[in-house]
Amino acid sequence: MFSPEGPRLSELAVQALSSVERGYDLLAPKFDHTPFRTSDSVLDATVAALLESGPYGTGLDLCCGTGAGVDVLRQVCRDSVTGADFSTGMLEVARSRRRPEGPDTSWVRADARVLPFGPEFDLVVSFGALGHFLPSELPGLFAQVHKVLRPGGRFVLPVVAPPRPGSLTHAMLLGFDAVMRVRNAVWRPPFVMYYLAVRFGDLWHGLENAGFRVAFWPLPEFGRRRDGSPRVRLVVAEKGARRAPLTS
Structure with a gap:
């Protein structure tokens, strides 16, 4: 799961016993060599x-x-493009990466639950971050995203179909979440990172309750499951009206 350039087991243990912010500060230099980074295939399909x-x-x-x-x-x-994160270490790595010509890019240290922006964005994306928020925090998070979007703006995030209950993958993720719950019950500060805490229906209804119109765009590159549902799709939440219709 980890490349040779990735973190050692001892480093992961130290990170897991830290806060979320401190843990990612420590992990930042090797983060791109872990399975926690969103795969290039998902990023390219989103583009x-x-x-x-x-x-x-x-x-x-x-x-x-x-x-x-x-x-x-x-x-x-x-x-223009802005990257926002509350980990100083992750932002330092992001700033240091060389990028080709493109729109102006800025980096802001910010907590996603209290964003320091007005309605100035046409598009907000997020990759692999929802597991760092408790279900009770999602309404506030979605309200913040709604606040920083212009009318007609979109909040887009890819979601992978959950593994079938009883499968090995489901058992592994369930076990990971259980370990994290025990860790957070006996150790402070907490490290919030769960894979199965946010259900698809809760995500959908939470976005609607925040004022979004929600659609789902299948990413055909990843095919479909036996029941015909997409393996990977984009959740597309729109604020208000837009020139082009929102289709799924």
Whole structure:
């Protein structure tokens, strides 16, 4: 699961016993060599879908980490791109990465639950960050995203179909979540990172309750499951009306 350039087991143990912020500060130099980073295949498929649905002017990568989502935005936004994260270490790595010509890019240290922006973005994306928020925090998070989008702006995030209950993958993720719950019950500060805490229906209804109109765009590159549902799709939440219709 980890490349030779990735963190050692001892480093992961120290990170897991830290706060989320401190843990990612420590992990940042090796984060891109872990399975926690969103795969290039998902990033590329997201770019393709957004290029078809644009154009977009300004973009925000929420919980940007080392900037992989910023690189997505730089391919689909014309005016400017912002990466926001509360880990100083992750932002330092993101800033240091060399990038080709593109729109102006800025980096902001910010808590996603209290974003320091007004309604100035046409597109907000987030990759692999929802597991760092408790279900009770999602309404506030979605309200923050709604606040920083212009009318007609979109909040887009890829979601992978959950593993079938009883499968090995489901058992592994369930076990991981159980270990994290025990860790957080006996150790402070907490490290919030769960894979199965946010259910698809809760995500859908939470976005609608925040004022979004929600659609789901299958990413055909990943095929479909036996029941016909997409293996990977984009959740596309729109604020208000937009020139192009929102289709699924």
